[in-house]
Amino acid sequence: MAEERRTLVAPFLRKGTDTNGMMLGMLGCLTLTAAHFAWRYDTGFFLRYLSLSAASLLIEVVYVILRDGRLHWPRASTAVTAALLVLSVPARMSWIQIFYGILVAVLFAKCMTDRNALRLNPMLVGRLFMMLLFTQGIQEWLNPSVEIDAFSSATPLGLYLAEDTVYNPLSILAGSIRGDWEGVYALVPGAPGEVMPLLALVFGFILYFTGIIDWRPGIAFILGFGLTCPILGMPLFFHLTAGSIMFTAVYIVTDPRSMPGSKAGRLIAGFLAGVINAVVRNHGYYPEGIVIAVLAVNLLSPTLDRLAFYFRGVLLQRATRRFNQ
């Protein structure tokens, strides 16, 4: 006999995907990013991407078997953590070194940590571990496959005029543009996820309009970074199009669990991450500003949420008090 179902409570509508669907959407964008890199520069990379993502799921399954003694369907968010890690380190880095990074990220930062108490981005924890242990491997970037001449111009149109080429938007999408814009259009391979900031930007829009990511942390991050760069005398456009900024704005600072949940908290955390990133890039010993910046604001997330909750209450009380006076 079928079990009697419980009585449901309002609301009886659901908008948007569930948690797993959100992570699958994110994973889809990351997989397309990996496929794009494999198509342009290194076909074998895609296999590495898939195998490492699968390995991350296996880590979670084994962990749950050891902990609970039962088989458990792994979460898509685990694969997202692995995918982000694979896409942010050199494409030819040793498979086993990346695996160690994923192991730390999934096992220690995701499965074994009480993520209510310590809200660190697991992928960045894994990457930090790799930076400390595999200092050499994590800096061996793939060389550009296209020879590029330096060029500067007032506007992109001026660039085309000087080059005597006809402006063709399709050719831009295909990557045939030079000068300062080269970073935007996939002429310089770096970390596989960061070779084409435009792609990250497009996926960012898709993820936002499908209700998977929030705009606040990403925009605040770019704003914080963009405002700090000129103050520190850093070339803003170069840094914005260098790849990692867009990738971080779309995929890293939008990680929900490690960033504050409140709107104000997200804006503050994103902005702070941008500022710290610029400062670390300019003054720090490590070139890896993102890891330091985002992990630093992750530590502030619970506090920012608590403050936002408290101040919302204060504002509401003040409005009532003012009316009653």
Place this chain on the structure above:
Amino acid sequence: MRRIIQSKSATPAAPPEYIPELPHEVVLTLDPAVHRCVMTALPGPGDAVTAGQVIAEGKVMRLHAPIEGMVTDAGPPSIRIQRTGANECPESHALPVPEKSAWPDFMKSAGLAGMGGGMFPYPSKMDAAIPLNIHTLVVNAVECEPGIEIDEAILMHHHDFFIRGVDAITQSLNIQRKVAGLRKSNRARLRERLEVDGFDIVVMTDTYPEGAGKLIVRKLTGRMPPTGVRNSELGYLVMNVSSLWALGRRLALGRPSMDRPLTLLAPDSPPRNIIVPVGTPAAHILKVYDIPYDRNTQVLIASGFMMGVEVDPSYAVLKGTNALFVQPLRKRLLEEEAPCILCGSCFDACPLKLHPIGMADRIKARQFSAALEIQLKTCFLCGACAAVCPANIPLAHYFREGKQWLKNVAR
């Protein structure tokens, strides 16, 4: 899709029709939580009642027999009337517009409760509003709950009763300004008609919960009414279309609040707007309109997707029941609550800029604070946060629980 709850309606509402077959039995609850006061049944079992006769009395509410019949159970918890005749009120006649001070008694004699869904007793509402300087009557025709279109149907097809109610209120209370809140998608259909009647139009977006009285007043004043402050304290009397319709019928026909217009929505059939006697069982409505219902594959909802309740076919229509939906039972509705990933969707959905997950966490942990108290008091349980939650956390349910907990703390 971004997590926005749309309430767009492209087609005009169907005209309301009186249910072709009266129920054999009506059931009127005496639950004090529903009526906001203790109700006492007046007739006893076996007594004959005529349609429109007062059958229960409370401090701020009165119940009338919706049909002629015999009382089989005088409650509590409810009064049951077996039908023996029709639903025509004998000796009913048009009534004069009451004096300003007589409105609470008049509303009580009509047995009028808020018909937008809240069922707040109108005698109490008028009692609070009369000493205040009410300068604007706001007719709430936004109807932002997806699928409900009964107010639009009344405005288009039962306009006379509605306008009679509006005129009585504005003349008697000396209200200078009339404002009608519409939403973008029904603006074109209703604007002209309402402007002819002297209404200023305020247009809200096609999203839920834009029809909340507080949000309409925010649009009019440019400021959100502070927590604990009624709209009437700001000079705005917000009334629902169905309530004004019922008031108009009381004035024009002498008929108390004993009929309920509602939207009936079922799979494979167009939306219907029907008028049924209060207390009609849902099973009877489904039978009359030949709507099959299977609890294993469907869900029967009273009063809308967002703020309604799941009911069974024995559910009897209340004065606040503005819709009856039979909908497929979707898998997402049955999913258990998952851990929150702090995606922030609930923060975006909250029209009052509250911190839904922060409130729910504190309610679960029973962490009382002034910030939690004021946020819980501000929340009007629209449920938008819960509808967009990817982790299926029943946030509105927690808030309901939290409000109850707050009351106990206060005691």
